[in-house]
Amino acid sequence: MKSGALTLGFDADDTLWQNERFFRLTEARFAELLADFAEPDHLAERLLLLEKRNLDKYGFGIKGFTLSMVETAIEVTEGRVPARIIKEIVDAGRDMLTHPVETLPHAQDTLEQLAGRHRLVLITKGDLFDQERKLAASGLGDFFDAVEIVSDKSRATYERIFGQHGDGAEHAVMIGNSLKSDVIPAIEAGSWGVVVPHELTWAHEHAETPATAPRFRQIAHLGELEGLLEGIGRAFRR
Numbered sequence: 001m002k003s004g005a006l007t008l009g010f011d012a013d014d015t016l017w018q019n020e021r022f023f024r025l026t027e028a029r030f031a032e033l034l035a036d037f038a039e040p041d042h043l044a045e046r047l048l049l050l051e052k053r054n055l056d057k058y059g060f061g062i063k064g065f066t067l068s069m070v071e072t073a074i075e076v077t078e079g080r081v082p083a084r085i086i087k088e089i090v091d092a093g094r095d096m097l098t099h100p101v102e103t104l105p106h107a108q109d110t111l112e113q114l115a116g117r118h119r120l121v122l123i124t125k126g127d128l129f130d131q132e133r134k135l136a137a138s139g140l141g142d143f144f145d146a147v148e149i150v151s152d153k154s155r156a157t158y159e160r161i162f163g164q165h166g167d168g169a170e171h172a173v174m175i176g177n178s179l180k181s182d183v184i185p186a187i188e189a190g191s192w193g194v195v196v197p198h199e200l201t202w203a204h205e206h207a208e209t210p211a212t213a214p215r216f217r218q219i220a221h222l223g224e225l226e227g228l229l230e231g232i233g234r235a236f237r238r
Helices: 020-033 040-058 062-076 083-096 107-114 128-138 155-164 179-188 222-237
Strands: 007-010 119-125 146-150 172-176 192-195 216-218
Touching: 007 155, 020 040, 020 062, 020 083, 040 062, 062 083, 107 222, 119 155, 128 146, 146 155, 155 172, 155 179, 172 179, 172 222, 179 192, 192 222
Parallel strands: 007 119, 007 172, 119 146, 172 192, 192 216
Antiparallel strands: none
16 A cells, blocks of 8 residues: 555445446336326335335335335325235345346446555445445455445544544545435545436435535546546645
8 A cells, every 4th residue: 555545435336336227127117016006206206205214214225125115005005005016026126136236337447446556445335235245246346445334324424434444534535426425424524525427316315516615526437536536646745
């Protein structure tokens, strides 16, 4: 590890590999199954409300999503949802838990370039078993000095992780697709926050861009990260 190395936190879902795409496909299937009971837009609104309400019970991830779909189906049908539809919902959730991992462009090359030059920490939230499965299947695990699977991402989360795995939040950079989870709380902790937008972002993760924050940056894709980090590194050496 070179002197003056930064700690780089990387989000996983929709930053290193595809994730939201599979939720959208499953939700479309869910709408087909409930087409006789609710319009797609109304069903989507009800499902989102239940997902948000259930976060403190089920946490983030596929299992909570599946349970929320089941609960939504029961509510919109007033308890009349056929058992076969419940089974199909559960089967759809199970299929998501075994779906092949599709890494995003530039993910592997970027991690390979940065590993050994900086401390790399994977910081992801969601179901423990599923996140561990995806990391193993991605082939990216060996690039990381540490892996943190957390229940949620907050200022305190980044203060703890960057203090434990580096020289504190002030000498860290968090990279991810979610302004709400990856960027804003990291900046609040004193880190740099770099957003890498993904074409699909869960509605719960939407937030206003912190455009005026001195440590906020945005890149089009991970291939631009190395050049950005060179500029951040020079700022520390001044």
